[in-house]
Amino acid sequence: MEDYEKIIQILKNHDAFKGDIRKDEPLAPKTTFKVGGHAELFIAPENYYSFQIAIETLLINNIPFLILGGGSNIVISDDGIKGVVISTQAFNDAEIFPPGDCPKEFGKIELNKNQVLVTCFSGTPMASLINFCIEKNFSGLEQFAGLPGTVGGAVYMNARCFDKSISDILFSVSYMDYSNGKVILKKDRYDSSRWAYKKSPYQNNKTFITTITFLLTRKKESEKSLIQSECKKYINERVSKGHFKYPSAGSVFKNNHEFGKPSGQIIDEAGLKGYTIGGAKIADFHGNFIINFNKASSKDIEQLVSYTIDTVQKKFGFILEPEIIFSDKLL
Numbered sequence: 001m002e003d004y005e006k007i008i009q010i011l012k013n014h015d016a017f018k019g020d021i022r023k024d025e026p027l028a029p030k031t032t033f034k035v036g037g038h039a040e041l042f043i044a045p046e047n048y049y050s051f052q053i054a055i056e057t058l059l060i061n062n063i064p065f066l067i068l069g070g071g072s073n074i075v076i077s078d079d080g081i082k083g084v085v086i087s088t089q090a091f092n093d094a095e096i097f098p099p100g101d102c103p104k105e106f107g108k109i110e111l112n113k114n115q116v117l118v119t120c121f122s123g124t125p126m127a128s129l130i131n132f133c134i135e136k137n138f139s140g141l142e143q144f145a146g147l148p149g150t151v152g153g154a155v156y157m158n159a160r161c162f163d164k165s166i167s168d169i170l171f172s173v174s175y176m177d178y179s180n181g182k183v184i185l186k187k188d189r190y191d192s193s194r195w196a197y198k199k200s201p202y203q204n205n206k207t208f209i210t211t212i213t214f215l216l217t218r219k220k221e222s223e224k225s226l227i228q229s230e231c232k233k234y235i236n237e238r239v240s241k242g243h244f245k246y247p248s249a250g251s252v253f254k255n256n257h258e259f260g261k262p263s264g265q266i267i268d269e270a271g272l273k274g275y276t277i278g279g280a281k282i283a284d285f286h287g288n289f290i291i292n293f294n295k296a297s298s299k300d301i302e303q304l305v306s307y308t309i310d311t312v313q314k315k316f317g318f319i320l321e322p323e324i325i326f327s328d329k330l331l
Helices: 005-013 048-060 126-136 151-156 221-240 263-269 298-316
Strands: 019-026 038-045 065-068 081-087 094-096 115-121 170-177 184-189 207-218 248-251 280-282 289-292
Touching: 005 019, 005 038, 005 048, 038 048, 048 081, 048 170, 048 207, 094 126, 115 126, 115 151, 126 151, 126 221, 151 207, 263 298, 280 298, 289 298
Parallel strands: 038 081, 065 081
Antiparallel strands: 019 038, 094 115, 115 207, 170 184, 170 207, 248 289, 280 289
C-alpha cells in the first residue's frame, strides 16, 4: 500500500484545491453492481481546477489512479483499487451553450431556429440532463431516459439505447489529456470518423472528459408533454424488462450485426438464462444481463462473463465482446 500522506498534505495545503479526501473508501455503494472492495485513497474534487490539481499531483508522484463517474458500467475488484480513485460526481450541471462561445478552430457555427446547444459537466447524472431538457422543451435525448450513470460515462462508452447512440446528437467534447505527464485542456468537435458502435476516441487512453455539448431540437411549450411522455415510455420499457430488479450494469455484451441477432438472444439460445456462479446470475428476464442476486463478488461476475463467452463460442462460433469494464484491467 502506498504512503498517501504526502499526497494528502500536498492537496490540503494547496491554496486552490477544494474537495474531500478519504482513505480506505468503500466503492461497492458507488457502483450499480454493488460489488467490490475499497479505494486506498478516494479524492472527490469540488471543481475542475481541483480535479486538474489532483491529477497533476498524482502524475508527478507516480501514483496510479482511476477516474470514477456513476459506476454504471464497471465491476470493481473484490481487492479494491490499489491506487487512487478520483470521483467526478461533484460536476453535475447543465446549461444552454451560446454558439458564439465555441473555439475559433470550430469555424463559424450556424444553427437553425429550432436547434440549440446544451452543455453539461461529465459528472451530471443522465436523469438530471433529461429533466433539464424536459423543463426547457429540448428534444433529442428521450431514448436515454432511465439510463443510469453519468453523462460523461455515456459519452465515454458511446452509449446506445433503443437504436440511438449518444454520438448521434453530439456536438463537441472538452477533455483533459494527461498522456504526457502533465494535464493539457483540449476540445474536439464531433467527427463521425472517430466514433463507432459503443466506441469513443476517449477509451483506452489517458484522457478525462470534462464537459459535453449536445445539438438538440428546441420544441414549443405546447410540446413539453410529448417530450415527457416519450421519456416516460422509455423508462417504463426499462422497468418492464427488469432493468432495475437487481444490481447490475445493464447489457454485459455488445451486439454484433454479423451474428444476425442480438447478444441476449444468442445467450438465451445457448441455454444460459438463469445460469449462476456464486451470487451472480444471467438474468431469467434478459440474456444479456448479469445480476447480483445474492451478494456476488467481482470474481463471480468475471467468471460468469468468461463462461458465457466460452459457451457461446463453442455452440455457435461467435465471440462475444464485453462492454462492461473490470477495474483490475484499468490500472
